[in-house]
Amino acid sequence: MSAQLQENRDSVTLYGRRWSRENADLSRTFDILVVIIMFIAITAAFHLHFQLTVGDWDFWVDWKDRQYWVTATPILLIAFPAALQYVFWEKFRLPIAATVCMLGLTLGIWITRYSGFHTWSYFPFSMVWPATMIAGGLILDAVLLLTGSALITAIIGGMSFGLLFYPANWPLLAPFRLPMEAMNSLVSVGDYIGYAYTRTSTPEYLRFIERGTLRTFGGHSAVVSAFFSGFVCILVYLLWWYIGMAFARVATLPNRMKSFMGLHDRGAEGKDA
């Protein structure tokens, strides 16, 4: 074993402190229970956040455009990993928060796409496949591990988080951007899938997609969008790192109610003393 973990028959040294074997085992059992509960909780919360914010851009193949999808998804996604990275890193020195978030999100998305979109609502997977976001999470964790700095993680990791999203998803998306002709019109395969499989109350015009506004950038909408997204990710990362810090604090208020009722507030007394 490494210097981190040394053991003999009755005790074990964990990170420089001697633990009885029983306590070490109990601690490991606690790890397993908490990890399972935390993974489910993070999956549920992050998935809900994702559904409510990224929503249609990830639901449908004909919404995954070069402008809004590329810009909005990383910005909206980096919040949870940033907040949790504070807790995982500052309290446990574990550089895994972003990866846990993305893995949980991936699991949650596939469950809903299979059960809600495909089985329940009959949409084919070719229409409702989810994007992958794990690459960005891995980079965030690795940069935090190597630098140990929230600021540098925000700058390098946040920018990478925005920049990597589109190229990481291009192998998934490219087959749906092949050109085809439908009713004498040029459309992509993704457009046609969105047209063919009826979403009764989601007509074509509701798509929040690139409609020509970024053409002035030489047609490289995705590159411009990714850099802009990366820049905003830096700011959002820092904001949510501090929100994570605020939520990780245990705040208490003196119990005035007790004194109103003629009882002594021992906590307040202790503080005074």
Place this chain on the structure above:
Amino acid sequence: MSLSRRSRSYLLGLFAILAMSEVPAHGERNQEPFLRMRTAHFYDVTWSTDKVKVNEDVVIEGKFRLFEDWPANLPEPDVAFLGNGTPGPVFVRTESWLNGRPAIQSVPLKIDRDYAFKTVLKGRIPGDHHVHPMVNVEGAGPLMGPGSWVQVAGRASDFELPLTTLDGTKIDNLETWGVSSVVGWHAVWIVIAILWLAWWTRRPLLIPRLVAIDEGREKLLISRSDLMAGAVLIVLTVSVVVIGFMWAENTFPRTIPLQGGRAVVKPLPRSQAPVDVVVERATYDVPGRSMQIRASVTNQGSRPIQFGEFATSGLRFVNRELPAAMATVAPNYPKELVPPAGLRLGDTTPLGPGETRSILFDMTDAAWETERLTSLLNDPDNRVGGLLFCFDDRGERIIANVSGPIVPIFKDLVAHQGMTH
């Protein structure tokens, strides 16, 4: 365990009720009456068949008019899309046309103009499905036409949607196109993520690490090999992204962005011999379920006309004494949308060219209730609207707009007041 006789009777009764109950449609009756009476009026709607197998086509054709008395609280139809009201993708829409132009993109439409549509749907999910033509208008939502039941028979697993792209790629089935690639790349990233998590979770995680930080031994928590693993992870992640991107660029060299343009469709030409209808008074007899409209009608054409049909919200009150009007009702048109009493007139004499006459139109049927159009009386904008189909002596049809305020008549209240006074 055995059920008592009474319990068995209850269960049998429950099953009987469930078996008899009509399969519900998808809520078109819940749309507010002002939406259904004064936005898009569909007419001449036909369904090519009411029974198809999986992979077979059903064609829905017809026309709609965007009503002259368009509700003031709705935006004008500057952006609209020809949709189809079905329970999700139980059919696949392979074609849709507006006045002969492709309707794959959204279009601006004009109020008080008519449009001919055609939609081709391919059976996909077996079952009995209620199929409506529909126009979506930005800000106004889906505006539904009449619905008809279409049965799809066969197995869903037999459905296929093949196509060939412009670069010659043959897609055997759009349902599964690209899915293996999606699953494969997700699997690659999931494996890398699990390996990264396993690297850290193989060691004691929470309490020992928390204690170590509290006691100032945090340097022991990150080893040199951990840092190496982090560096390898960055290189691996970037490499996989770059390799994946290059693979996609090489495999699919010709791609295009999503197409988000708007199309332009000209409306159908206006009728040359219009009929002008001015509503004098419209009433709805609540207990009698009877709509009566007294209107001053002017025939501005050169031939005498008769009144064949009043159509609103998919309901067709047809004058059964006028053969030209009855001939327009296709045999497979939904029976529940053609009330048996039809349109009755206070004066059946043909209206001569240039003549103006006050005529009473009577439409009485329980359909006003079953289609939930009487909730109009609860709307803040209490107006009735519909199309009046007139026929000249050669059988040529002229369509006129009818709209005006409507007054409810509560007969039970009148009778009650009469007794107390």
